[in-house]
Amino acid sequence: MAAGLAIVGYGKMGHMIEALAPQHGFEVRVRLDVQENSGGAGLTAENLRGVDVAIEFSSPATAADNVRRLAKLRVSTVVGTTGWYDELPSVRAAAEQYGAGVVYAPNFSVGVNLFQQIVAEAAKRFAARGEYQAWGWEMHHSQKLDAPSGTLLKLAETMVESGYDRHIDISSSRAGAVPGTHEIGFDSAADTITLRHTARSREGFADGALRAARWVIGKKGLFAFQEILGELG
Numbered sequence: 001m002a003a004g005l006a007i008v009g010y011g012k013m014g015h016m017i018e019a020l021a022p023q024h025g026f027e028v029r030v031r032l033d034v035q036e037n038s039g040g041a042g043l044t045a046e047n048l049r050g051v052d053v054a055i056e057f058s059s060p061a062t063a064a065d066n067v068r069r070l071a072k073l074r075v076s077t078v079v080g081t082t083g084w085y086d087e088l089p090s091v092r093a094a095a096e097q098y099g100a101g102v103v104y105a106p107n108f109s110v111g112v113n114l115f116q117q118i119v120a121e122a123a124k125r126f127a128a129r130g131e132y133q134a135w136g137w138e139m140h141h142s143q144k145l146d147a148p149s150g151t152l153l154k155l156a157e158t159m160v161e162s163g164y165d166r167h168i169d170i171s172s173s174r175a176g177a178v179p180g181t182h183e184i185g186f187d188s189a190a191d192t193i194t195l196r197h198t199a200r201s202r203e204g205f206a207d208g209a210l211r212a213a214r215w216v217i218g219k220k221g222l223f224a225f226q227e228i229l230g231e232l233g
Contacts, residue, residue, distance in 0.1 A: 003025060003217060004027055004029045004050045004053075005017075005027065005030075005051065005052070005054070005213065006028075006051045006055070007030065007031050007032065007055055008030075008032050008042075008054050008056045008057070008077075009032070009033070009034075009037075009081070010031045010033040011033070013080065013202055014055075016202045016206040017055055017210060018031070019206075020206050020210055023210075024211065024213070024214055026213070026214075029050050029051055030042075030047055030048060030051055032047075037058070037062075037066070040066060040069045048075055051075055052075075053075065053076045053077065053078065053216060053217050054075050054076070054077045055077070055080065055210070056078065057209075058081050059081065059145060060081060060146060062081075063084045064084045064090065064091055067091050067094070067102055068090065068091060068094040070100065071095050071098045071100040072098050074099060076100050076102065076218075076219060077100070077216075078103045078104075078108070078209050078216060079102065079105075080108055080205065082106045082146055083145065085104075088104075088222070091222060092222040095221055095222050101217070101218070101219030101221060101223070102221070102223065103212045103213075103216045103223045103225055103228065104223075104224060104225065105208075105212075105225030106150030106151040106153070106154045107150070107151040108212060109199060109204040110208050110229070111204060112199075113229050114229075115195070115197040116158055118195060119159060119184050120158045120161070121162070122186070123159035123163065124162040124164075126193075127162065127163040127164045127166075130166075131189065131190075132187065132188045132193075133169075134159065134166065134167075134184070134186050134187075135168065135169040135184070135185050136156050136159075136171075137152075137172070137173070138151065138152040138171075138173070138181060139172070139173040139175070140173075140174060140178055140179075141176060141178050142176060142177075148171075148172045149172065149180070149182070151182055152170065152182055153170075155184060156170060159184070179199040179201055179202055180198075180199040181196065181197070181198045183197075208225070215228055215232055
C-alpha cells in the first residue's frame with residue numbers, strides 16, 4: 001500500500017516531487033500552494049487525514065511555522081526550504097514535544113551532499129597552505145528568493161569546520177532558469193583548483209527529498225540530511 005504524502009508548497013519543486021512520488025511508493029493526497037495555505041490554514045487534521053509524511057518547499061517566511069504545525073499534528077516532514085535556520089531550535093522542540101520526525105537540508109541532491117564531503121576534505125588539506133585563498137560562488141534561476149543559497153552557506157560552514165580559518169569570498173548570481181551551480185575554489189600565485197557541482201534539473205533534489213521522506217516515517221526528532229545519507233536506499 002502506498003504511503004500518503006502531502007506537498008506543502010506546490011511550485012516547480014512541488015510538481016517535480018508529485019511526478020516522482022509513485023516511484024518511491026507514495027500517493028500524493030494533499031497539495032497546498034501559497035494561497036491554499038495562507039497562515040497555515042491548510043494544515044489541519046481534516047486535510048491531512050491519511051497523510052504519513054509531508055514535503056515542505058514553501059518560503060523562508062513560512063517554512064518553520066509550517067513544520068511546527070505539522071509536528072503538532074504528528075506528521076513528519078522533509079524541509080527543502082532554506083533561509084529559516086535561525087528557528088531550528090523551536091522546530092527541534094516541536095518535533096520532540098509531539099513525537100514527529102523532521103529532516104532538513106539546504107539541498108536534497110545526493111550528489112551535492114557527496115560534493116560537500118569532497119569540499120570538506122579539500123578544505124582540510126588547503127587549511128595548512130597559507131599561500132592559497134578560497135572562494136565560493138553559486139548561480140540559480142532568477143526566481144530563487146535567497147542569496148547566497150543555503151547550499152553555498154553550508155559549504156562555507158563545512159570548510160570552516162574542516163579547519164579552513166581564513167577568509168572565504170562568497171558571491172551569487174541570479175539569472176534565467178539555472179537549476180543550481182555551486183563552485184568552491186582555491187587560488188595561489190602558482191595555480192587554481194576548482195571544485196564544481198552543476199545540477200542538470202530539479203529531479204535530483206526531488207529524488208533525494210522523497211528518499212528522505214521514506215526514511216523519516218516513524219522517526220522522532222530533528223535530523224540533517226547529511227547525517228542520514230548513508231542510511232538511504
